[in-house]
Amino acid sequence: MTPQTREQKMLSLAPRANVVFEINLNAVQANFQIISAVVGPYVRVAAVVKSDGYGLGLIEIARALVAAGCDLLFVGDLHEALLLRSSKIGAAVAVFCDEFTRLRQYYRSNRLIPVVNNCGELDAISASGEAQTYFLNVETGLSRVGLTFDDVRRRYLWGTFNRHPPSVVLSHLACGDRVADAMNVLQRNRFRAISDLLKPARHSLAASAGVWLGKSYHFDMVRVGSALYGLNNAGIQPNPLQPVVRLRAKILEVRNVRKGEAVGYGATFRTVRASRIAILGIGYKHGVPWACGNKISVRFAGYSAPLIGRMSMEYAVADATDVPEALCGPGVFAEMLGENFTVNDLAAAADVYPQDVLTRLGAGCTRRYLNASYPAGESRAGQPMQATDPTTPRSSREVASE
Numbered sequence: 001m002t003p004q005t006r007e008q009k010m011l012s013l014a015p016r017a018n019v020v021f022e023i024n025l026n027a028v029q030a031n032f033q034i035i036s037a038v039v040g041p042y043v044r045v046a047a048v049v050k051s052d053g054y055g056l057g058l059i060e061i062a063r064a065l066v067a068a069g070c071d072l073l074f075v076g077d078l079h080e081a082l083l084l085r086s087s088k089i090g091a092a093v094a095v096f097c098d099e100f101t102r103l104r105q106y107y108r109s110n111r112l113i114p115v116v117n118n119c120g121e122l123d124a125i126s127a128s129g130e131a132q133t134y135f136l137n138v139e140t141g142l143s144r145v146g147l148t149f150d151d152v153r154r155r156y157l158w159g160t161f162n163r164h165p166p167s168v169v170l171s172h173l174a175c176g177d178r179v180a181d182a183m184n185v186l187q188r189n190r191f192r193a194i195s196d197l198l199k200p201a202r203h204s205l206a207a208s209a210g211v212w213l214g215k216s217y218h219f220d221m222v223r224v225g226s227a228l229y230g231l232n233n234a235g236i237q238p239n240p241l242q243p244v245v246r247l248r249a250k251i252l253e254v255r256n257v258r259k260g261e262a263v264g265y266g267a268t269f270r271t272v273r274a275s276r277i278a279i280l281g282i283g284y285k286h287g288v289p290w291a292c293g294n295k296i297s298v299r300f301a302g303y304s305a306p307l308i309g310r311m312s313m314e315y316a317v318a319d320a321t322d323v324p325e326a327l328c329g330p331g332v333f334a335e336m337l338g339e340n341f342t343v344n345d346l347a348a349a350a351d352v353y354p355q356d357v358l359t360r361l362g363a364g365c366t367r368r369y370l371n372a373s374y375p376a377g378e379s380r381a382g383q384p385m386q387a388t389d390p391t392t393p394r395s396s397r398e399v400a401s402e
């Protein structure tokens, strides 16, 4: 770790300790191994670490995944790619979408792989005549970024791909988390039709949810993000993934209120009995969805306490009447997310999107890493994992650059 400045030291005396957001890096690694086992040894598992590692910390997550044997990382933009490079993360890095044509020099000098998303980018490679490693994104049903079948066919006829073959052709499923959705079959068929024109490039269609759709969706590579972070968006039962995050909030105050009192903004909750309520130091500024008010519970040891009333910016209120007093005094932490209640559970209860919750929590809470020392054992690439701990200086934790 870098030496602390005076300001950092001062701030560390007053840590933001009302909320503890823990990220279990061993669980991230375990999920990488679980997915690797599902797709088998002939399918590459690339990790998607965009949006600051889904809010969990780009560098910490990338380092844990590389130590677990991951050799290809996808980031959202060039900025994240350069952060990985400046942290000497030893993996290939592909950039989902950034101005490749204008910023090509940065890609070249940092050995970054652009995902080519439109004709302009592909034609710029072709016009330059220079060799360029790139992935080609093709549109099969998401109507987002990517070349259409007609775009690809035209350039196939021009001979573009003979002169500048993509190393990977990819597309993205719109409904991968709904196993029986006909969109999946449609997109797979379209993907095959396009990628037949682009052999011998490697092919990649599935993100996390697509992993569970079966072999015919795996092609040569899967690109997994949310599953690595413990999200089971396809609802596979029993859940094969390990939970990665744990969120706890401190009780600031406990108060007794009479029957019939209103709780919170809008008086959306009224006590139906004399109640003991716990005021928690957590709110939507920490990334907990505002829509959780009146919808979820927190836990004290084995006891559950429902959140009552609307969530405030920095407070939430739990009805602790049924929790033994000894378990929920001021200073005690209530668990909001953990093994018993996951991000998926919260997202379902509040009718919000799990990735949305995760990225907001990561941005809104101070992150704390658990198990940053990697387990002994063989990585996927056959390299022993490095035994590290978070306090080791950076240089000794780095994995050799490719």
Ligand SMILES: *Cc1c(COP(=O)(O)O)cnc(C)c1O
Pocket: 048, 050, 096, 171, 172, 206, 207, 208, 209, 223, 224, 225, 226, 227
């Ligand atoms: C975000 C993203 C992924 C990863 O999606 P998950 O569902 O989180 O695994 C894969 N491919 C593309 C193109 C993406 O944008």
